[in-house]
Amino acid sequence: xxxxxxxxxxxxxxxxxxxxxxxxxxxxxxxxxxxxxxxxxxxxxxxxxxxxxxxxxxxxxxxxxxxxxxxxxxxxxxxxxxxxxxxxxxxxxxxxxxxxxxxxxxxxxxxxxxxxxxxxxxxxxxxxxxxxxxxxxxxxxxxxxxxxxxxxxxxxxxxxxxxxxxxxxxxxxxxxxxxxxxxxxxxxxxxxxxxxxxxxxxxxxxxxxxx
Amino acid sequence: xxxxxxxxxxxxxxxxxxxxxxxxxxxxxxxxxxxxxxxxxxxxxxxxxxxxxxxxxxxxxxxxxxxxxxxxxxxxxxxxxxxxxxxxxxxxxxxxxxxxxxxxxxxxxxxxxxxxxxxxxxxxxxxxxxxxxxxxxxxxxxxxxxxxxxxxxxxxxxxxxxxxxxxxxxxxxxxxxxxxxxxxxxxxxxxxxxxxxxxxxxxxxxxxxxx
Numbered sequence: 001x002x003x004x005x006x007x008x009x010x011x012x013x014x015x016x017x018x019x020x021x022x023x024x025x026x027x028x029x030x031x032x033x034x035x036x037x038x039x040x041x042x043x044x045x046x047x048x049x050x051x052x053x054x055x056x057x058x059x060x061x062x063x064x065x066x067x068x069x070x071x072x073x074x075x076x077x078x079x080x081x082x083x084x085x086x087x088x089x090x091x092x093x094x095x096x097x098x099x100x101x102x103x104x105x106x107x108x109x110x111x112x113x114x115x116x117x118x119x120x121x122x123x124x125x126x127x128x129x130x131x132x133x134x135x136x137x138x139x140x141x142x143x144x145x146x147x148x149x150x151x152x153x154x155x156x157x158x159x160x161x162x163x164x165x166x167x168x169x170x171x172x173x174x175x176x177x178x179x180x181x182x183x184x185x186x187x188x189x190x191x192x193x194x195x196x197x198x199x200x201x202x203x204x205x206x207x208x209x210x211x
Numbered sequence: 212x213x214x215x216x217x218x219x220x221x222x223x224x225x226x227x228x229x230x231x232x233x234x235x236x237x238x239x240x241x242x243x244x245x246x247x248x249x250x251x252x253x254x255x256x257x258x259x260x261x262x263x264x265x266x267x268x269x270x271x272x273x274x275x276x277x278x279x280x281x282x283x284x285x286x287x288x289x290x291x292x293x294x295x296x297x298x299x300x301x302x303x304x305x306x307x308x309x310x311x312x313x314x315x316x317x318x319x320x321x322x323x324x325x326x327x328x329x330x331x332x333x334x335x336x337x338x339x340x341x342x343x344x345x346x347x348x349x350x351x352x353x354x355x356x357x358x359x360x361x362x363x364x365x366x367x368x369x370x371x372x373x374x375x376x377x378x379x380x381x382x383x384x385x386x387x388x389x390x391x392x393x394x395x396x397x398x399x400x401x402x403x404x405x406x407x408x409x410x411x412x413x414x415x416x417x418x419x420x421x422x
Binding site: 121123126127128131146149150152153154156157159160161162163164165166167177180181183184187188189192193195196198199200202203204206207 | 334337364371372409417
């Protein structure tokens with residue numbers, strides 16, 4: 001097994017419970033790290049530089065875009081959000097499996113640049129459960145819920161671009177499933193190139209001996 | 212999760228311990244079934260039709276080839292060996308994860324026809340261990356061992372065509388790793404097409420409601 005960590009992209013419908021599942025993974029296993037995004041929005045109370053976000057000015061952020069320092073970035077409302085390449089690479093080099101929790105468009109950009117990234121889509125078992133969870137939050141009005149459900153419909157057509165679909169019926173089960181996927185990814189042949197080379201080199205003299 | 216079983220191809224160097232690992236999988240878990248090959252070689256004592264092999268005459272076998280009834284077949288020495296399509300499909304339809312234990316060329320043919328098949332290459336941790344295991348069998352003379360090691364060298368160049376490389380250092384660990392891979396394969400998006408369609412259908416009326 002080569003030593004680099006796996007790049008994991010987790011997306012899902014708003015209300016699917018991604019955040020809780022990622023929290024569970026971090027609590028249960030010690031191989032994960034979560035990518036910290038860069039943003040131009042102002043820090044909220046209690047948010048820490050390098051933990052919650054890397055806070056940047058618009059000028060700084062646009063300079064980083066020019067220098068291709070982001071794996072992916074997007075602009076929401078008036079703020080930029082991006083995934084810094086260097087931060088992710090450092091963690092992978094240290095052997096950590098790095099989780100990016102990003103939306104669908106960003107996820108597909110990541111896959112273009114990193115074909116070995118493991119794309120996981122987290123979904124509730126059905127649409128009724130999705131609606132229940134959004135409503136259960138108690139923070140969104142009816143119009144917002146309707147908008148989120150309509151957006152879920154659009155996103156449902158992009159699920160097929162993900163490598164894995166994980167149904168979040170129970171958080172523990174969903175986290176375990178993701179952990180099995182990541183652990184399997186370490187056995188994938190593209191993660192074992194140096195092992196294959198080692199075997200070839202070791203076996204070479206037997207080939208000569210047999211001739 | 213759709214209900215069809217996964218098609219699993221297990222190959223590996225002679226001496227890698229594939230047989231022991233497959234035996235362990237069958238003992239530990241109840242989701243697996245092993246494909247039974249058809250062959251034109253004569254039954255040996257104790258071999259049972261439909262358990263050890265499906266025994267065929269050369270005429271029968273060649274007729275089945277013509278009718279494209281094999282997933283893959285090959286001729287060794289003077290005998291044909293093949294994997295019957297119908298048998299494998301029946302077991303997958305019944306929800307069993309079907310293991311084909313076949314050699315490298317056959318495995319690559321399977322992948323061409325069944326791109327969703329999961330190809331797993333089982334290997335000892337290094338070439339010395341491979342040689343030790345071949346020698347430990349006590350059944351092969353030096354010339355045969357040398358030939359097997361030379362063949363392993365050739366096969367080592369085809370490992371990269373497999374989806375997964377699983378190192379068989381301990382049988383239990385190797386079997387667990389394969390089981391995680393198969394269990395993850397059930398979460399792959401191509402195994403969840405009907406779930407994705409269900410979600411799209413359910414979400415459609417929310418899209419209309421929001422307009």
